Amino acid sequence: MKELSNLALAVQPSTTMAIDAMFKQMKAEGQDVIGFGAGEPDFATPDHIKEAGIEAIHHNETKYTPSAGTLELRKAICQRMKEDLGLEYEPSQVAVSNGAKTCVYVALRALVNPGDEVILPAPYWVSYIELIRMVGGVPVVIDTTEQEHFKITAQKLAAAITPKTKCMILNNPSNPTGMMYSRKELEEIARVCVEKDIYVISDEIYCNLVYDGEEFVSLPTLSPEIKERTLLINGVSKSYAMTGWRIGYVAANPQVAKIISNYLSHCTGSPCTISQKAAAVAYSASQELVDTMRQAFERRRNYMVERMNQIEGVSCIQPHGAFYVMMNIEKLVGKEFHGTVIRDADDFGNLFLKYGKVAVVPGTGFGAPNFVRWSYATSIENIKEGLNRLEKFLKGETV
Template sequence: MNLNLSEKAISISPSSTLAIDAKFKSMKAKGIDVVGFGAGEPDFDTPQHIKEAAIKAINEGFTKYTPAAGMPGLKEAVCRKLKKDNNLAYSPEQIVISNGAKHSLVNVFTAICNPGDEVIIPAPFWVSYPEMVKLADGVPVLLPTNEKNQFKFTIDDLKKVVTSKTKALVLNSPSNPTGMIYTEDELKEIAEFAVQNNIYVVSDEIYEHLIYDGLKHVSIASFGEAIKDLTIIVNGVSKTYAMTGWRIGYTASNAKIAKVMGNVQSHATSNPNSIAQVAAIAALDGPQDEIEEMKKAFVERRNYMVDRINSIEGLSCSKPQGAFYVMMNINSTFGKEYYGKTINNSDEFADLLLEKANVALVPGSGFGAEGYVRWSYATSMQNIVEGLNRIEKFLNNEL
């Protein structure tokens, strides 16, 4: 009897962001004075009216199965949101509600990929994209970008990697981990390219409301019916409403893709959490004031972090335009010795920083961005100040 485990499953790498966060929490539980910047979740509480909607649902016994692809009321709320925020008209049968945007992405790649299909993923990328594509029997094709171009790809870059096997392009704006956004003109060019080459665009818009400096989010699906039909929008309530643990994400796509995703989900999870779905309706339809308060705090933290990093000899970073991450350039530390150890890559930098300074950052290797580490400023200003103080002492061999 062959008891070998699945080769495909074995090939999947663990999430580096969750691994760092787990190590940080383990150290903290042991009483170690560690400061963590790995988690991708707002440090704010879920707004009260959303929590009250969930409590009401529990008290009213709304604790049973819902339709597999989500309850009609939440699908309708998503349609209203897409019309209001993005000027996009969708009907409920084009919406699939899932257990978080991460689950939505798994559904997307499962629905569109056949063995050998290629999915273009610009780097730096969110750590889970390539692994999700591999799980769906697709082939991740990494498209390098550089900091000089704000970590954004161009049409010329795309032309170099498109083949007859290209099925889809992943577009994440604002980006995790870089925080950069694509302009309206850039998105128009990408849309035209996708239509000309008949390529799906998986548009991850989970950070759409966390954009700063007067810039605005534009969905690539808004440039006409042709690109809208090829676009699969992925979004959710986790980042905008500080609801990471509630696990509600959603997709908007053409009805054919939505039906396939709904079928897959019906066998995988039965349905998203019923109580969290009610809470998500309250989030989408209710007051949006607290988003602006959260954004103000993020802007203050971002500005301090960027200015401070760029003032430390040997470090640098670009100012992110959205989300709540900073990619810090550490290339100048490579080949240098700190505390008896020579730094050769971002993993060694992050490991030694955690060991000596008790500061948890995510190495860029997991994002396809060697030479960088990612900070999250979704934490208190006190932690940010302390973390930057420690890293400055670390680099000066003063610990």
């Protein structure tokens, strides 16, 4: 048989999904395991949003829609961006698709020619690096340290830009680190992007999950020049507990939005009609529940961070957004637990699942081999028990 596509063969499976699959298998076998791997809110989709989906079905709103989404939804998105972030976009500048993940993919498709470089700060969300490769781009990873709060600086960015650089991907607040850029840091980054004329795919999907009363700054608000070069990614998954409805969007300058819409018209047809109805209600109804969920996440973060830093051998810095904590396991590397020497986060993740009955995500897939990611999108009871188990595991006890 003929060879398969080289680009497709090079795609690695998602490590976050691999650990989640292992966790689910252990759970299905009846084992008492607790999962901190999932990147989705544990809350149910709010009732008024579910009702909108059900009504759409009853009213036979079950046919194709325009490829970039209904005008109703794109108007609701524009209104929400205006109210929440002070951003002005026309509905024609918004393309809705099957989750923010697809939107990152089509954004890269719109920008990248084979061989173009795409700058990616590490630790990064696992899918970015694979998506860059899937469009024939060359990822240029900028490493950051815990001391730097896992954030790149304008200087580091400028040093990584070459004549082949087409764009960078900036995720703010970040999965997996939970870190958030300040207005000043973003202004400096934006200045470099404009000066060097590169695009930015700004993934702001966690924009509503921000803590300690800190200000979230959306990149394209900073100047008309950076807005022109920004492909803004967002969606309903994290803010409205709607991961399974699969609605995300990209907002961009009219030319980019048009080519993305053309692209989508051939590869996805249109986003799910029923989900679009529900998403339109999510964006246009009262936003009170978004803040209720945010407050719950903040309480869980506070507990997790405080408790983790009391446990001998591990530590973490305080995240400012999203729902993840990066636990530093540097002190455990080279030590033996349950008869195995821990070399990196993969070893830790496997051993902790086997003997501690807790699933966390090794940072290896995020470009952070001495860290594991804990998601606090789970109940406070689970968080307490997970950290109890961590303590036991590190003492050499089996759960």
